Amino acid sequence: MGLLGWLFGRKRVDASPQSVNVPGHLVGRFAKDRHKPEGKWVQTTMMIKAAGVAHRKQAALEFAQAAKSASDAGQRYGVTVTPDRNNAHDQNAIAVHGFVGSRSWHVGYLDRNTAAELHHDLLSKKIPIAGELYEIYVGSDSYMEIKLIILAPPGHSMKARIKAHH
Numbered sequence: 107m108g109l110l111g112w113l114f115g116r117k118r119v120d121a122s123p124q125s126v127n128v129p130g131h132l133v134g135r136f137a138k139d140r141h142k143p144e145g146k147w148v149q150t151t152m153m154i155k156a157a158g159v160a161h162r163k164q165a166a167l168e169f170a171q172a173a174k175s176a177s178d179a180g181q182r183y184g185v186t187v188t189p190d191r192n193n194a195h196d197q198n199a200i201a202v203h204g205f206v207g208s209r210s211w212h213v214g215y216l217d218r219n220t221a222a223e224l225h226h227d228l229l230s231k232k233i234p235i236a237g238e239l240y241e242i243y244v245g246s247d248s249y250m251e252i253k254l255i256i257l258a259p260p261g262h263s264m265k266a267r268i269k270a271h272h
Contacts (some may be wrong), residue, residue, distance in 0.1 A: 128167070128248045130240075137173040137242040142185045142227065145236075147257035150228070150264050153240045155213030156185075156202040156252040165252050169204035169211040170242050176206045185254050187216065187237040189229060198225040202254065213252055220256070227267050228258055 122125035137262055159166045176183040183206040200216040215221070240253040 113196070114126075120147070128244055129171070129247065130246075132170055132174060132244045133241050134247045135241050137170070137177050137183065137239060139177055139183075140238060140240065141182050143184070143186075143236040146260055147236055147238075148260050148263040149238075149255055150213065150222060150224075150235070150258035150262055150267060151256040152264070153253050154217065154253055155181050156254060157217045158214040159250050159252055162213055163248065163269075166204070166213045166252060167238070167244075167248075169206070169213050169252075170213075170250065172206040172209065172241060172246055173204065173239070185213075185239045185252070186210070187235055187239040187254075188258065189225075190215070196221065198222045200224065200235075202252065204252065206240070211243055221254070224256065227270070228262060231256040233258060233262055 132197070142191045173183045175181075181268040185248060186203045186205060188201050188203065191197070196215075196218055198218070198221040202214045202216065203210045204213045205211075216224070224235055227233075236257040236262045238257055239254045240255055243249075243251040243253070
C-alpha cells in the first residue's frame with residue numbers, strides 16, 4: 107500500500123461472493139478492550155487490517171458477534187496470529203484467528219508485505235509474535251474490518267526493527 111493509500115485509505119471494495127445480513131446492533135466500531143496475550147510483549151507493527159476478511163465473512167461475522175457479546179459482558183476475547191506454512195498462495199502467510207473463550211474463527215491473514223517482513227525480521231530467527239485486537243468495524247452494507255497490532259518480545263519493537271535495517 108502506498109503512502110496515499112495509507113493516509114486516505116483504499117476504496118472499500120467487497121469482493122466477497124458471500125451474502126451476509128448484518129444485525130443492526132453490530133453496525134459500528136466495537137471490541138476495543140485491547141486484551142493483550144499473557145507474557146511480556148511490545149508493539150512491533152502499526153495498527154493493520156486483516157486481509158481477506160471479505161472472503162471469510164460468515165466466520166468474521168460470527169467472531170464479531172461473539173466479541174461484542176464478550177465485550178459487553180466483560181469477558182476476554184482477541185486474536186491470534188499463526189504462520190500458515192501450508193498456504194499454497196504465500197509461503198510467508200500468517201493466519202489471523204479471532205477467539206472468544208475456547209471458540210476460534212479463521213477471519214483472515216496479515217497482508218503479504220507485513221507477513222514477509224515479520225518472517226524476515228522475527229520468525230526466521232525463531233522470535234515469536236502475537237496479536238492484539240485493536241477493534242472491529244461492521245458497516246450496514248456488511249463491509250467489515252478487523253484491525254490488530256502485532257506484538258513481539260521486548261527488544262523487538264517496531265523502532266528496534268527499523269533501526270536494525272539501517
